[in-house]
Structures are given as structure tokens and as C-alpha cells.
Amino acid sequence: MRRLLIVLLLIAIGAGAITLLAMRDPGQASLSWGDWHVQTSLAALLGIAVLAMLLVGLILRLLSLLLRAPTLWRQRKARRRQERALRDLTQGTISLIEGDWRDAEQLFKRHTDDAQGGLLWLIGTALAAHRQGASARRDDALRLAEQRFPEASQALRLLQAELLIDEERLEGALSHLQALHAEAPRQPHVLRLLTELHRRRGEWEAVLQRLPELTRLRALPEERLLNLEEDAVEGRLTQLGKEGREAVNAFWNDLRRSLRGRERLIAAHARALAAAGDSDAASGLLLKTLRERPSTHLASVLARLQPAQPKPALEAVEALLQRYGEDSPLAAPLHLFAARQAWALDLWGKARSHVEAVLAQAPSAEAHALLARVLEREGHREQALEHALKGLAQNAV
16 A cells, blocks of 8 residues: 555656746647558657656556466465464363363364364364263374374373373373373472372372472462371371371381371371271370360360370360360360260269260260260260150150
8 A cells, every 4th residue: 555655756856847847938849651651749749758657667566466366366365374373262162161162172173173272172072072071082183183293292191191181091191190200200290199099099198298299399389288288198098097197107107297297187197096996095185185275176185085085085084174174165175085085984974974064065966965875875865865855866866
């Protein structure tokens, strides 16, 4: 457009110059060729020359357009194809997010043979097929992508492993991730997925072994790493509870002090000791911690334990009740633990007193059931039945 304006401006200037020249002196021009002879003014001859030049230029322009027509047609067709591909990509992505996975797969599959962006279309097809549970179509799309784009092989295998984990096909995912880890041992996402795989399989020792590397590479946010570490320690303690007290304590003593002070892990340690058959050590650990700091969670864990020697446990928990008072949120679980120890010692009056305190603060099916047993021992059968029914009703809720 700019070039056309310049040409028109030059023509206008030229025409103006010729007009001014003709007005002052039109001049004469004579042309002859054989018997052919023409006489005209100089201005007319110049005008004819300009028109001839314009005509020749126009003809040359038309010829150029005709010669370039196939190329221009191909370019226009390619632009239309790109515009359609962009529309399909946008709509396919929206459909994938909105859950219309069948529509998304159809839109992506239209372009899987495109030379440009073929990898993107194949990945989109695989994701849409995966969401529909069509694992065969998903694997076919990823396999085709790896054949066509070998430079993206690692990323595609990583994606396939992630989708297999999502599908709970953990063995298949493990083989992919082990191969990828051998090729790229410091690849953060490979380590993240391997750790997640170990977590889902309950391989807590393997998770703990991965944590230092994840921390060095900053592969996960700090809060996520701390939560994962707590999950792994708790899970490992649960496993070791089946192996015995020595295994539980050996693992616990190897932990750093900051971990051993976490409330959640202290509770897990106590449960593991109880599972290993040492309920006295479990309740002793919780009672000791509760003397140092109040914790409703630890008191609730304590309430579920039954030590082999209930007398010292009863004395210790009654001392805690005096220390924290009846208004404390710890009172109800501590009273429940005390009631159970009194029951084990055949101290019916004391057991009844403690369990009634529980029911006054936080009624529970367990407290009603315990009071029913105490009342039955004392000969109050109707009251015992009433509390037994209340306990059943609360369980049903």
C-alpha cells in the first residue's frame, strides 16, 4: 500500500510537470519509420510514453500474480489450516478441562498428522483418552508420539508413568520410572513421581531414603516435604509395630530430635509400641509427654490404650487431671483413660465417677458402654441397659 501511494504521487508530480511544460510551450515531435510518419506535440508524446509505461507495468504485475498464484493459494490454505488448528486447540483444551473428554479427543485427533504441533496434538489425544479410561488408545497415542518425536522420548515416558500412577498401575509405572531414573538420576520430576509411587505402595523406608535428595534439589515445597516426612515416619512406625518393640525403638532413636518432638509422631510411636505388645511403654510415653505439655490429640490416643499395669497409670492420669482441671479440653479423654484403669482394677465406684465425668463433657458410645458394664457389676441392670442402648444409638449415628 505504501509503495502504491509513492508511485501514484510520482505519477501526479510527473503529470503536473508535463502540464506546466505544455502550457508554456507544447513543442513539436516527429516520428518516422519507413513510409510511416507521425507529427505531434512534445507534451502529447510524453503523455503517451507515461501511459505506455503504466500499461507495461500493469501487464508485468498481472503476469507476476499469475506466476505466484499457486504459491499464494498454498499460503492462504496453510493460514486457514493454522487458524482452524488454533480454534480446535482452544476448544479441545476447554473440553478437556470441562470433562467433555470424548469431544476433546476427537478435536485433538484431527491434527495428529500435522507436521507442526504434532506432538502437542498426540499428547492431548493421550490425555483425553486417559480421562475416559481408554488406556489402549492412550498408550497408542504416546507410542506414536515417541516414534515421531524421539527427542521428546524422556518427557513422554515420564508422562506415561504419571498416568499409570493415576490409574493405580503401579508396577508398570515403577518400571518406567526406574529406567528414567537410571538415565537422569537428578531429574526432579522423576524423583517426585518415584517418591509418590513408593508412598502409594506403602514403601515408607524407600520414601525416607528419597527425602534428602528431594530436599537438595528443592523438588517439593518445604511444607510438602515436612508432611511427606511425617507420613513416612508414621507409616514406618506402623510397619515396625509388627516386628517388635526393639525395632520400633531403634528406628525412633535414629530420628533427629525435631522429628521426635512432633505431636503426630509421638502418637504414632505410642501406637507402634502398643501394637508391638508394650502398652505400658506406650502409655508411659504419652503420660510423660502430657506432663510436659497439654495435647488433646495425645490424650485421645492415650484413652484408647490399656496398659498391663493399670495402677501406676491410674495414679499418673489422676495427677494430670488435678493439674489441668475439669475445664480443660484434655479432661474428657483423661477421665475415659482413668475409668478404664479403674475398671481393670475392679474399682467400680472410681470407674463410675470417671466415666460419668466423661459423659457430662463429651458423651461417646465408648463411655456409655463402659458405664453400662460398671452399672451391671453394681447390680443396676435397668440403668445398665439404658446406657447400653444409648451407646448403640450413638454408634449408629
